[in-house]
Amino acid sequence: xxxxxxxxxQKFYVQxxxxxRPNLAFVTLKKNxxxxxxxxxxxxEGFRHxxxxxxxxxxxxxxxxxxxILHNYQLHSDIAVRVELDRENPVMDSLxxxxxxxxxYQREIKEMFGIDFPGSPRVDEPMILEGxxxxxxxxxxxxxxKYSEETYFPREGRASCDPVKIMEKxxxxxxxxxxxxIKRVVRDNRNKSADAN
Amino acid sequence: xxxxxxxxxxxxxxxxxxYFCDARPKVVTPVANKFxxxxxxxxxxxxxxxxxxxxxxxxxELPPLYTARYDVSRFGIFxxxxxxxxxxxxxxxxxxxxxxxxxxxxxxxxxxxxxxxxLGSCTVNGGMYFDSYNTINxxxxxLPVDVYIAGCxxxxxxxxxxxxxxxxxxxxxxxxxxxxxVENLDWYKANQKKIIKDWDLPEYNW
Numbered sequence: 001x002x003x004x005x006x007x008x009x010q011k012f013y014v015q016x017x018x019x020x021r022p023n024l025a026f027v028t029l030k031k032n033x034x035x036x037x038x039x040x041x042x043x044x045e046g047f048r049h050x051x052x053x054x055x056x057x058x059x060x061x062x063x064x065x066x067x068x069i070l071h072n073y074q075l076h077s078d079i080a081v082r083v084e085l086d087r088e089n090p091v092m093d094s095l096x097x098x099x100x101x102x103x104x105y106q107r108e109i110k111e112m113f114g115i116d117f118p119g120s121p122r123v124d125e126p127m128i129l130e131g132x133x134x135x136x137x138x139x140x141x142x143x144x145x146k147y148s149e150e151t152y153f154p155r156e157g158r159a160s161c162d163p164v165k166i167m168e169k170x171x172x173x174x175x176x177x178x179x180x181x182i183k184r185v186v187r188d189n190r191n192k193s194a195d196a197n
Numbered sequence: 198x199x200x201x202x203x204x205x206x207x208x209x210x211x212x213x214x215x216y217f218c219d220a221r222p223k224v225v226t227p228v229a230n231k232f233x234x235x236x237x238x239x240x241x242x243x244x245x246x247x248x249x250x251x252x253x254x255x256x257x258e259l260p261p262l263y264t265a266r267y268d269v270s271r272f273g274i275f276x277x278x279x280x281x282x283x284x285x286x287x288x289x290x291x292x293x294x295x296x297x298x299x300x301x302x303x304x305x306x307x308x309x310x311x312x313x314x315x316l317g318s319c320t321v322n323g324g325m326y327f328d329s330y331n332t333i334n335x336x337x338x339x340l341p342v343d344v345y346i347a348g349c350x351x352x353x354x355x356x357x358x359x360x361x362x363x364x365x366x367x368x369x370x371x372x373x374x375x376x377x378x379v380e381n382l383d384w385y386k387a388n389q390k391k392i393i394k395d396w397d398l399p400e401y402n403w
Contacts, residue, residue: 128331130393130395131394131396149328151391152392153335155321155322155323158322
């Protein structure tokens, strides 16, 4: 694994690497060399199987992170190639010419995160969300609970039972009462001071 | 056929009215004669044919229901492959908006008398998907539900109990979901169109 990573570093400059297990490593690459590096891994190093493509929305760092997991059947090892995209203009090169299966992932990522893959077949067609007219729902700024309450007629009377609280009241009744009384007093005082401010 | 030919047929030769009627449905009043009506209800209650349409995870409870262990066909309940032959629609679990569109279309194509069974908590109040952006919370805003079966997931025994409840309702002549749908069609359609943004169905198709 180390040898593969070193060769990858010489060719494409690995920005960050993290070897989690002897047969699983994560590498972060620049956006413009990622497809080249994946092609190299597929054709030369034998990572011939695309396991999956996933996206994560890091809203605090203003970026999307794409992860391409590739598998090598001979070595029984995986390499996950990570690419960081700017959140303002999320565009990535398509991989559908390497694996036809990639177009399904890319359609889904386009729909759920709004990351565009120009040239990927049928990438602009709706897949699950037919007629969606809001921001893509997997983005962090999308408030799914609020959207659901506005759209889907919630039924009254939904109660939640926290098993921790129930067991506390069952096993340590007095302590639990004192604890929640203190919490309540603290919360009331905080609300009062917030109102005063 | 090539894609282009299909597109030509769709553009030029395809007439929607050849394939379905989009006239508004009518209320089916029960037979006036009490004894005939009772006989009809008894017959309907004993031949509930299910539409084999699985919407959510609840559809995994249906195969054991049909097969040897719970063998629901001893009650006259039987899966049918097409809406034209089916009388009971089991909404099995959560219902996404994309599926709801197909469900409405299948429900409207079913013949009277038709009944809807809501299976699982998801059809009651959204269940564990109550805050999802893509699954509905209350089924009774979109389709008339005759019997709810609560649980996550209900076992096949619970389903059989639900069927018994439905049979009781039918025998008493109280399972009038289809007529309720017809009477409040505008309200149901408004609710459906509120969430199905790309509405390309006819107003009512059968």
